[in-house]
Amino acid sequence: MNAVSDHLSIDVLLDYWLHDSDPATTDAVDEHLMRCDACGELLDGLIALGEGVRGVFTAGAVPAMASDAFVQHLKGQGLRVREYRVPHNGSVNCAVAPEDDLLVAHLEAPLQGVERLDALAQLSIAPDVQHRLQDIPFDPQAGEALYILKTAEMKQLPDHTAQFTLLAVHPGGTKELGRYTFHHQGVAGTAVDRAR
Amino acid sequence: MQALDAAATDSPEVQAARRIAGAAPGEAREAEAELYRLLAPRARRYGLRHLRDAHAAADLMQQVMGLTIERLRSGRLREPERVLSFVLGACRLTVMDQRRGERRREDLLQRYADLLSPADLHVAPRLDRQRLADCLERLPERERSVLVMSFYDDQPSEEVGRQLGLSAGNVRVIRHRGVDKLRRCVDAGRRAA
Numbered sequence: 001m002n003a004v005s006d007h008l009s010i011d012v013l014l015d016y017w018l019h020d021s022d023p024a025t026t027d028a029v030d031e032h033l034m035r036c037d038a039c040g041e042l043l044d045g046l047i048a049l050g051e052g053v054r055g056v057f058t059a060g061a062v063p064a065m066a067s068d069a070f071v072q073h074l075k076g077q078g079l080r081v082r083e084y085r086v087p088h089n090g091s092v093n094c095a096v097a098p099e100d101d102l103l104v105a106h107l108e109a110p111l112q113g114v115e116r117l118d119a120l121a122q123l124s125i126a127p128d129v130q131h132r133l134q135d136i137p138f139d140p141q142a143g144e145a146l147y148i149l150k151t152a153e154m155k156q157l158p159d160h161t162a163q164f165t166l167l168a169v170h171p172g173g174t175k176e177l178g179r180y181t182f183h184h185q186g187v188a189g190t191a192v193d194r195a196r
Numbered sequence: 197m198q199a200l201d202a203a204a205t206d207s208p209e210v211q212a213a214r215r216i217a218g219a220a221p222g223e224a225r226e227a228e229a230e231l232y233r234l235l236a237p238r239a240r241r242y243g244l245r246h247l248r249d250a251h252a253a254a255d256l257m258q259q260v261m262g263l264t265i266e267r268l269r270s271g272r273l274r275e276p277e278r279v280l281s282f283v284l285g286a287c288r289l290t291v292m293d294q295r296r297g298e299r300r301r302e303d304l305l306q307r308y309a310d311l312l313s314p315a316d317l318h319v320a321p322r323l324d325r326q327r328l329a330d331c332l333e334r335l336p337e338r339e340r341s342v343l344v345m346s347f348y349d350d351q352p353s354e355e356v357g358r359q360l361g362l363s364a365g366n367v368r369v370i371r372h373r374g375v376d377k378l379r380r381c382v383d384a385g386r387r388a389a
Contacts, residue, residue: 010372010375010376011368011372014368014371014372014375015368016245017245017350018346018350018351018352018353018371019350019351019352020352020353020354020364020368030242030245030284030287030288031199031200031284033238033241033242034200034238034242034280034283034284035200035207035280037237037238040237040238040241043241044241045379046375047244048322048323049323049328049347049375049378049379049382050346050347050350051347052323052325052328053328053332053343053344053347053348053378054347054348055325056325056328056329056332057332057344057348058348059325061325061329062329062332062333062340062344063333063340064337064340064341064344064345065337065341066341066344066345066359066360067345067359067360069359070345070348070359073349074348077349133337134336134337135336135337135338136337136338136341137337137338137341137342137360137361137362138360138361139359139360139361140361141361142361150333
């Protein structure tokens with residue numbers, strides 16, 4: 001183990017790994033890592049963390065709000081993505097097939113002027129439980145909030161209805177932006193075939 | 197790269213390089229193994245960062261270490277105390293070569309195959325996938341989204357921000373906060389196990 005007194009911060013290493021450092025800083029970090037194993041091992045940990053995040057996400061083990069460009073990128077890389085577009089205040093019949101990697105819901109909504117967006121989610125199979133997703137990221141220009149579901153869990157669920165409500169949050173309170181209903185068919189069948 | 201050499205005047209890497217250079221070719225096997233143990237992981241990291249492919253990074257590591265040891269054995273690396281800057285320079289040239297599609301490393305890989313064993317390299321511990329998923333799910337939506345979109349394809353903050361309607365600076369702040377929480381959560385699980 002080589003001892004170096006001036007270690008790099010995790011921010012510098014994150015910027016370095018994710019192409020956010022300028023060329024001069026990248027060269028300086030390259031040089032530092034050539035003599036400092038402590039920082040190298042910290043970077044190894046970040047790389048492993050990144051690989052882990054990628055792994056659990058593509059396994060459908062975690063949900064995420066994302067963008068349409070990101071979903072198209074996933075499809076371009078060969079992931080099997082099943083998408084449902086739900087009109088403003090609309091509903092859709094949906095399902096997930098065993099071979100699907102990710103299940104995506106496009107919730108069309110008037111997002112112009114919205115500063116903060118929350119969502120409420122409720123399933124008919126657990127009517128007493130309401131999940132609130134707070135401060136979800138969105139692009140106001142996109143005209144939709146895009147939700148990548150916890151697909152691995154969805155594959156295990158029986159027939160049910162899920163309701164999503166988008167809320168615009170302002171300093172004075174909240175305003176309902178739209179309500180979306182998913183009629184989910186638990187066993188892959190005709191709904192899957194129709195969605196393709 | 198002078199600072200790199202100045203900081204390593206009497207480091208274990210330089211000592212090993214001197215022993216290799218001072219011995220008859222191939223007679224300083226222990227020093228060669230020591231140099232490999234010290235520098236190969238660093239060359240591999242360089243390859244990971246600049247080539248973004250684990251196999252290509254492993255190839256780069258083997259090629260650079262083979263070249264370094266060959267130069268030390270033959271006396272063509274005249275200043276063993278500059279071994280760190282030599283390795284970094286070789287990494288940079290190799291990446292440029294690979295980007296140009298040149299393939300001239302097979303000979304080195306074959307000649308030093310017995311010496312260049314990656315068996316004892318430091319590798320980051322594997323993460324508990326279930327624990328990581330739980331920790332990731334506990335993050336606020338914004339942090340989770342930014343981490344997923346950043347790490348899925350190692351995207352810079354500007355690209356992630358463009359897709360989420362955020363500034364690059366804001367993405368970096370959210371990313372930092374998310375990574376910090378995620379590391380703490382995963383580490384806490386590892387300690388508890």
